[in-house]
Amino acid sequence: MTNHNRPPTLEQIARAAGVSRSTVSRVVNNEPYVRTEVRERVWEVVDEMGYHPNAAARSLASRRSQILGIVIPRAVNNVFVDPFFPALLQGLSDAASERGYHLMLSMLSHPSEEEAFYRRALRSQMLDGLIISSAALDDPLIPRLLKGGFPFVTIGRHPNQPAASYVDVDNMQGARMAVEHLVNQGRRRIATITGPLETMVGVDRLEGYKAALRAAGAPIENELIARGEFTEPSGYAAMQRLLRAKPDAVFAGSDLMAMGALRALRQARLRTPEDVALIGFEDAQIAASAEPPLTTVRQPVYRLGTTAIDLLLRLVEDEERGPFRAILPTSLVIRASCGA
Amino acid sequence: MTNHNRPPTLEQIARAAGVSRSTVSRVVNNEPYVRTEVRERVWEVVDEMGYHPNAAARSLASRRSQILGIVIPRAVNNVFVDPFFPALLQGLSDAASERGYHLMLSMLSHPSEEEAFYRRALRSQMLDGLIISSAALDDPLIPRLLKGGFPFVTIGRHPNQPAASYVDVDNMQGARMAVEHLVNQGRRRIATITGPLETMVGVDRLEGYKAALRAAGAPIENELIARGEFTEPSGYAAMQRLLRAKPDAVFAGSDLMAMGALRALRQARLRTPEDVALIGFEDAQIAASAEPPLTTVRQPVYRLGTTAIDLLLRLVEDEERGPFRAILPTSLVIRASCGA
DNA sequence: GTGAAAGCGCTAACAG
DNA sequence: CTGTTAGCGCTTTCAC
Numbered sequence: 001m002t003n004h005n006r007p008p009t010l011e012q013i014a015r016a017a018g019v020s021r022s023t024v025s026r027v028v029n030n031e032p033y034v035r036t037e038v039r040e041r042v043w044e045v046v047d048e049m050g051y052h053p054n055a056a057a058r059s060l061a062s063r064r065s066q067i068l069g070i071v072i073p074r075a076v077n078n079v080f081v082d083p084f085f086p087a088l089l090q091g092l093s094d095a096a097s098e099r100g101y102h103l104m105l106s107m108l109s110h111p112s113e114e115e116a117f118y119r120r121a122l123r124s125q126m127l128d129g130l131i132i133s134s135a136a137l138d139d140p141l142i143p144r145l146l147k148g149g150f151p152f153v154t155i156g157r158h159p160n161q162p163a164a165s166y167v168d169v170d171n172m173q174g175a176r177m178a179v180e181h182l183v184n185q186g187r188r189r190i191a192t193i194t195g196p197l198e199t200m201v202g203v204d205r206l207e208g209y210k211a212a213l214r215a216a217g218a219p220i221e222n223e224l225i226a227r228g229e230f231t232e233p234s235g236y237a238a239m240q241r242l243l244r245a246k247p248d249a250v251f252a253g254s255d256l257m258a259m260g261a262l263r264a265l266r267q268a269r270l271r272t273p274e275d276v277a278l279i280g281f282e283d284a285q286i287a288a289s290a291e292p293p294l295t296t297v298r299q300p301v302y303r304l305g306t307t308a309i310d311l312l313l314r315l316v317e318d319e320e321r322g323p324f325r326a327i328l329p330t331s332l333v334i335r336a337s338c339g340a
Numbered sequence: 341m342t343n344h345n346r347p348p349t350l351e352q353i354a355r356a357a358g359v360s361r362s363t364v365s366r367v368v369n370n371e372p373y374v375r376t377e378v379r380e381r382v383w384e385v386v387d388e389m390g391y392h393p394n395a396a397a398r399s400l401a402s403r404r405s406q407i408l409g410i411v412i413p414r415a416v417n418n419v420f421v422d423p424f425f426p427a428l429l430q431g432l433s434d435a436a437s438e439r440g441y442h443l444m445l446s447m448l449s450h451p452s453e454e455e456a457f458y459r460r461a462l463r464s465q466m467l468d469g470l471i472i473s474s475a476a477l478d479d480p481l482i483p484r485l486l487k488g489g490f491p492f493v494t495i496g497r498h499p500n501q502p503a504a505s506y507v508d509v510d511n512m513q514g515a516r517m518a519v520e521h522l523v524n525q526g527r528r529r530i531a532t533i534t535g536p537l538e539t540m541v542g543v544d545r546l547e548g549y550k551a552a553l554r555a556a557g558a559p560i561e562n563e564l565i566a567r568g569e570f571t572e573p574s575g576y577a578a579m580q581r582l583l584r585a586k587p588d589a590v591f592a593g594s595d596l597m598a599m600g601a602l603r604a605l606r607q608a609r610l611r612t613p614e615d616v617a618l619i620g621f622e623d624a625q626i627a628a629s630a631e632p633p634l635t636t637v638r639q640p641v642y643r644l645g646t647t648a649i650d651l652l653l654r655l656v657e658d659e660e661r662g663p664f665r666a667i668l669p670t671s672l673v674i675r676a677s678c679g680a
Numbered sequence: 681g682t683g684a685a686a687g688c689g690c691t692a693a694c695a696g
Numbered sequence: 697c698t699g700t701t702a703g704c705g706c707t708t709t710c711a712c
Contacts, residue, residue, distance in 0.1 A: 019699085054464060060394070060400050070445075104442055105443050232625065263631060289603065362684080366681095369707090696697105696698085
């Protein structure tokens with residue numbers, strides 16, 4: 001009883017099929033150069049004995065784990081409320097799975113955990129590549145990965161890291177479309193609620209807002225710009241501040257902030273869209289069921305995930321140098337809140 | 341140049357420190373029986389050479405991967421909108437990380453993927469244990485894991501699987517508290533919007549509702565019970581159906597459905613809480629910023645995650661037999677919507 | 681306390 | 697096309 005009822009190994013399959021380990025390995029890995037006859041015989045034995053390759057042994061010998069990491073810095077304090085992450089994970093998960101990879105999730109609560117993460121997951125060679133979501137612009141992980149030549153892709157662009165690969169949505173263009181739409185509706189005092197300006201998303205959407213105003217020959221007034229944190233309460237607070245400036249339209253940098261703005265407007269007895277038109281950004285589920293239904297800029301979050309995996313695997317499998325970038329288009333979803 | 345600039349191995353550390361591989365292994369794994377002097381010398385060399393153990397080699401030799409899996413069946417169609425999952429993942433992630441484990445995420449889109457998952461992740465011995473979130477009561481994965489003796493814990497109880505370990509919140513008690521509160525406020529026609537009754541959560545919350553009514557000597561009327569799907573639109577639709585029965589209070593099985601109900605009430609020109617009182621379940625972020633702020637049953641989602649890891653690791657590390665169960669308490673968060 | 685020896689189960693050249 | 701030969705880097709007895 002030397003065998004503690006362990007699952008069968010390559011060796012055992014080989015013996016049972018009357019071939020060598022190499023041959024079984026070739027068959028199992030769908031490699032060429034095996035006679036059809038032999039191939040079939042091996043598969044039979046594999047099925048019969050219920051063989052399945054051992055992941056650790058495979059990784060050790062091939063120096064590939066078939067595991068990709070996804071890190072989400074908790075600093076992103078809206079992880080809990082924003083539907084962005086589940087959709088992104090779904091995209092990453094589906095794409096990874098389709099290409100035969102597994103996904104390892106790390107939510108880093110504290111900057112100090114980045115260090116631990118780096119040691120445990122990366123230096124232990126447990127990951128073939130890494131996706132980094134919503135990292136701060138000065139995230140220390142990024143230069144470190146770059147220096148180590150480790151394959152990674154960020155969700156959201158990092159313009160001061162020219163060697164980094166990323167996928168992003170066209171935030172500027174999306175914001176611009178939204179504001180131009182408001183301009184075309186004849187709105188004259190268009191305000192905006194921005195996200196944190198330490199994030200690229202926050203900045204880009206604000207830039208889009210400005211670009212649209214400039215294109216329309218309208219002035220950019222500071223009192224029409226209020227900062228939020230991508231959350232509902234911060235949108236509510238920002239809208240209250242904006243009320244003094246008497247805007248007739250608001251472009252919010254996220255649907256959640258738009259919901260907050262809507263609440264502030266209602267409380268101030270201002271009608272949407274009659275008194276103040278409103279447009280959000282993201283097209284989350286709540287947008288459609290808001291009152292009035294929220295006009296918003298739709299961003300393809302799921303595709304952000306699948307695209308990130310595509311780019312990452314080019315880096316990992318093809319050993320292309322990169323950097324690779326992808327900017328996905330946004331589109332304006334017109335509902336009632338913008339008054340169109 | 342036989343060394344392609346690979347990270348140092350145990351062997352190399354051993355040579356550099358003038359000891360054997362075994363000794364370095366002991367030091368790195370904090371095992372006893374190494375002279376302090378030697379121990380320190382080894383650590384020095386380890387730091388100097390930047391050594392870090394290779395995960396694959398370790399797993400292969402020790403038969404442990406230090407990886408736990410978390411599977412989320414996509415059948416849970418509200419993964420995208422419900423803040424439940426991010427909070428749960430955060431709890432799982434923090435607890436796993438603290439105990440030195442990694443987390444592998446699998447979102448299964450299709451029942452057929454369960455098969456693929458089982459083969460790829462479990463049979464390849466890549467996981468030490470598994471967390472299953474919100475599985476259907478008849479999920480085929482569960483009996484299969486049970487038969488294979490694989491350590492796993494489900495989020496949400498599975499009463500027809502007496503051998504399965506799980507953590508859950510006290511849904512019945514939570515629902516009961518909510519409805520009793522409405523009774524105490526003098527409400528007489530209390531309706532409920534349930535979740536899908538194929539899920540244990542859905543059933544348990546409905547049972548709590550019934551129990552409270554029975555305890556109050558009130559009749560249980562079918563026309564006061566409407567089914568939803570845990571989503572906002574389904575809550576809206578359910579509330580519309582309930583209006584015919586002219587309820588003076590509603591207990592919704594989730595905050596999202598409560599939000600939908602609120603919308604339907606507003607549209608019907610009924611005031612909350614004056615005409616119809618409302619209580620939700622979960623205490624998601626939106627609950628606090630609803631208009632009026634939503635009274636709700638708070639469930640400790642984050643702790644659900646950390647507790648699941650605790651139970652799982654007892655199964656994995658201590659090889660205790662189990663099954664282990666944990667039911668976490670809920671509490672009523674009173675805001676304006678219930679009229680208190 | 682410490683070291684030697686024997687794998688863990690697989691892939692990857694390289695012959696033939 | 698197929699088999700042989702070497703490892704991959706670590707843990708784990710078992711002597712000493």
